[in-house]
Amino acid sequence: MAKQTINLGTAPSGAGGDDRRSAWLKAINNFNELYSALGAPANGAIPAGIAAAAPIMGDPAAGALMRSGSNTNGYYFQFASGLLICVATFTGYSANVVKNVTWPFAFQASTNVGLGVSNVPVTGYDNSSPTAWATPSGAAFISSVTRAQNVVSLTGTGWWK
Missing domain, CATH: 2.60.40.3940 (Immunoglobulin-like)
Structure with a gap:
């Protein structure tokens, strides 16, 4: 799936943009795709191997x-x-x-x-x-x-x- 971009509409009112439900569905789908690419199971836990491959804190x-x-x-x-x-x-x-x-x-x-x-x-x-x-x-x-x-x-x- 390609990245789903949320349409903010025309400033300042947001006229013509996505409603809240549509915007959140796009955001959730984007997150699901990222977690899937990392090999996360349905519960969303990032696999230990991913975290170990690039630790943030350490030497x-x-x-x-x-x-x-x-x-x-x-x-x-x-x-x-x-x-x-x-x-x-x-x-x-x-x-x-x-x-x-x-x-x-x-x-x-x-x-x-x-x-x-x-x-x-x-x-x-x-x-x-x-x-x-x-x-x-x-x-x-x-x-x-x-x-x-x-x-x-x-x-x-x-x-x-």
């Missing part, structure tokens, strides 16, 4: 689509495409003292790491134009003011392979 180096995890350094999201996103958070910083963080998962050596910084003012807005930079192993943050309660999140984006 991307072993064929999974992605993995997420955390450790004392923060959170990471690793994708099979090679993309890696790491988030490291700390609370409080002192004036003119570099705060170093280690990524929860190292980026590929000798690559550039994009960096996003969020500084949530809890004890006062930091209008000092703080500076941050990233390396494959970590990131650094410095400000000319002290903010003992502000929460800083550093988000690194780059490649793990």
